[in-house]
Amino acid sequence: MDFKLELADKLSKALSISTEEAYAGIEIPANSEMGDYSFPCFKLAKTLRKSPNIIAKEAAESIASEGIIESVESLSAYINFKLKKTAYVQNVIEEVLEKGALYGSSDMGSGKNVVMDYSSPNVAKPFHVGHLRTTVIGAALYNIYKFLGYNAISVNHLGDWGTQFGKMIVAYKNWGNKDLVEERGIKELVSLYVKFHDEADKNPVLNDEARNWLLKMQEGDGEALKLWKWIVEISMKEFNAVYDRLHIQFDYFTGESFYNDKMWPIVEELKEKNLLVESDGAMIVDLSEYNMPPCLILRSDGGTLYPTRDIAAAKYRKQQFDFYKSLYITGSEQKLHFAQWFKVLELMGYEWAKDMDHIPYGLVNLESGKLSTRSGNVIFMEDILNEAVNKTKEIIEEKNPGLANKEEVAEKIGIGAIIFNDLYNSRIKDVLFSWDRMLNFEGETAPYVQYTHARAGSILEKAGDFDYSDADYSVLTDDASYEVAKLLYSYPDKIKEAAERYEPYLITRHLVDIAQAFNKFYQDNSILNSPDAEKKARLKLTSAVKQIIKSGLALINVSAPEKM
Ligand code: ARG
Numbered sequence: 001m002d003f004k005l006e007l008a009d010k011l012s013k014a015l016s017i018s019t020e021e022a023y024a025g026i027e028i029p030a031n032s033e034m035g036d037y038s039f040p041c042f043k044l045a046k047t048l049r050k051s052p053n054i055i056a057k058e059a060a061e062s063i064a065s066e067g068i069i070e071s072v073e074s075l076s077a078y079i080n081f082k083l084k085k086t087a088y089v090q091n092v093i094e095e096v097l098e099k100g101a102l103y104g105s106s107d108m109g110s111g112k113n114v115v116m117d118y119s120s121p122n123v124a125k126p127f128h129v130g131h132l133r134t135t136v137i138g139a140a141l142y143n144i145y146k147f148l149g150y151n152a153i154s155v156n157h158l159g160d161w162g163t164q165f166g167k168m169i170v171a172y173k174n175w176g177n178k179d180l181v182e183e184r185g186i187k188e189l190v191s192l193y194v195k196f197h198d199e200a201d202k203n204p205v206l207n208d209e210a211r212n213w214l215l216k217m218q219e220g221d222g223e224a225l226k227l228w229k230w231i232v233e234i235s236m237k238e239f240n241a242v243y244d245r246l247h248i249q250f251d252y253f254t255g256e257s258f259y260n261d262k263m264w265p266i267v268e269e270l271k272e273k274n275l276l277v278e279s280d281g282a283m284i285v286d287l288s289e290y291n292m293p294p295c296l297i298l299r300s301d302g303g304t305l306y307p308t309r310d311i312a313a314a315k316y317r318k319q320q321f322d323f324y325k326s327l328y329i330t331g332s333e334q335k336l337h338f339a340q341w342f343k344v345l346e347l348m349g350y351e352w353a354k355d356m357d358h359i360p361y362g363l364v365n366l367e368s369g370k371l372s373t374r375s376g377n378v379i380f381m382e383d384i385l386n387e388a389v390n391k392t393k394e395i396i397e398e399k400n401p402g403l404a405n406k407e408e409v410a411e412k413i414g415i416g417a418i419i420f421n422d423l424y425n426s427r428i429k430d431v432l433f434s435w436d437r438m439l440n441f442e443g444e445t446a447p448y449v450q451y452t453h454a455r456a457g458s459i460l461e462k463a464g465d466f467d468y469s470d471a472d473y474s475v476l477t478d479d480a481s482y483e484v485a486k487l488l489y490s491y492p493d494k495i496k497e498a499a500e501r502y503e504p505y506l507i508t509r510h511l512v513d514i515a516q517a518f519n520k521f522y523q524d525n526s527i528l529n530s531p532d533a534e535k536k537a538r539l540k541l542t543s544a545v546k547q548i549i550k551s552g553l554a555l556i557n558v559s560a561p562e563k564m
Contacts (some may be wrong), residue, residue, distance in 0.1 A: 109150025122159030158255030
């Protein structure tokens with residue numbers, strides 16, 4: 001039941017505004033003493049030619065306290081509503097339990113394709129902690145959009161082409177060992193890459209050789225392509241291992257190489273549209289009119305560049321998916337890159353350029369201090385995941401050594417802690433990577449929320465099966481229980497807001513709020529020892545909380561173990 005809609009309906013009649021306008025204006029007062037919902041009248045002063053206080057007063061007097069409304073009062077420019085608590089709580093809990101895992105979902109996105117480009121690590125380079133953010137933010141947005149009925153399409157734009165491959169091939173041919181590469185994977189490739197740079201400093205001829213191999217790749221030379229493919233495979237094995245542990249799948253792995261044959265038509269088109277100009281032998285699109293440096297399209301040696309590939313990829317995606325939106329999740333240092341080539345598409349006359357969004361995010365700061373990392377220092381994701389799980393195992397050994405499936409639970413908590421920590425603040429803020437903080441079972445963390453979920457589960461398990469039909473909801477009108485119900489009710493709105501603002505943290509925080517409110521409820525009320533009709537109502541609330549925590553955690557890709 002949509003209480004807000006019921007209030008909006010009354011407001012629309014009292015204020016002669018549309019229901020939509022009324023609905024959009026309804027707020028939740030910071031101080032719950034004021035009421036459960038309120039409507040500020042400031043904006044209406046101009047059209048109604050009255051002071052906001054008078055508008056609020058007159059409207060409050062004209063709205064009857066009926067249906068779900070317990071009372072309506074005005075306070076300065078606000079119309080404040082209090083709802084009938086028992087009916088409210090009953091409605092919310094029953095709806096949550098009835099809709100089950102679908103509570104909060106929607107079909108608002110039906111028929112709309114949203115392409116999401118995220119993770120996209122670079123082949124032969126480590127999947128490092130800097131790629132963590134794009135991966136977890138992207139995966140969360142993907143889940144959120146799907147939940148709202150959009151047809152989300154995830155694309156991994158692997159960095160699988162470019163100068164580094166010429167160097168890799170030279171290094172491998174000179175100093176590489178097949179078995180060692182197959183055994184050590186990317187770590188070995190990175191060592192070879194480092195060796196290449198050391199040697200090339202002494203012997204610059206190596207750079208020419210590397211350029212030659214890249215040229216061979218571009219010309220389709222068999223040996224060059226075979227080596228390139230092998231290097232991609234070695235890298236993919238490791239990327240997939242990380243994705244598996246994070247429970248992330250991609251609909252498409254179309255890396256930069258995929259666009260090799262799709263760039264020349266773009267270059268031609270830019271020429272035809274008189275957008276390409278020469279500058280020091282390179283070809284660029286001049287963007288000075290828009291206060292941006294030029295967008296580089298062709299290098300002086302004819303090689304194509306990162307923006308050229310992105311333009312080709314965007315056009316391909318539009319043709320392929322006819323997207324409603326196309327999103328790119330990368331670090332904020334790429335802001336200019338996206339602004340530039342979005343502008344180029346616009347200049348090419350594509351009105352759908354406005355449907356593309358760059359979604360930037362801040363750095364990961366390691367606790368040890370100065371290390372700000374996005375790509376600089378190499379800290380392998382796999383090592384981080386292992387460390388999280390090992391640390392969690394130690395905590396479990398200490399807290400609950402008799403737990404069944406310790407390994408499996410540790411994996412869920414450890415990895416969940418990393419993801420949750422990453423999604424705890426607005427994405428543009430830097431993330432502090434602190435083990436103590438993210439693994440604190442009493443903090444605003446995954447383990448805390450997961451633990452609350454398991455606690456709710458154990459209460460329900462102890463209660464066993466019984467007939468809930470005559471639950472007495474009037475016992476859920478105390479502050480703690482009522483607060484829980486309100487948070488459950490606003491969960492669907494949080495999901496929509498998270499999608500609209502591309503901010504998964506709104507869900508993460510909401511889950512912490514629910515867990516905290518539930519734990520307060522648990523402290524304030526006896527559940528299993530209360531009289532039958534009361535017990536049933538409290539168990540229903542417990543069950544609704546458990547379900548929403550599980551659903552919300554799943555949206556941000558965190559598992560909810562039944563026991564921990
Ligand atoms: N491979 C790039 C990096 O690691 C990210 C690619 C992002 N996607 C794109 N279409 N430009 O920084």
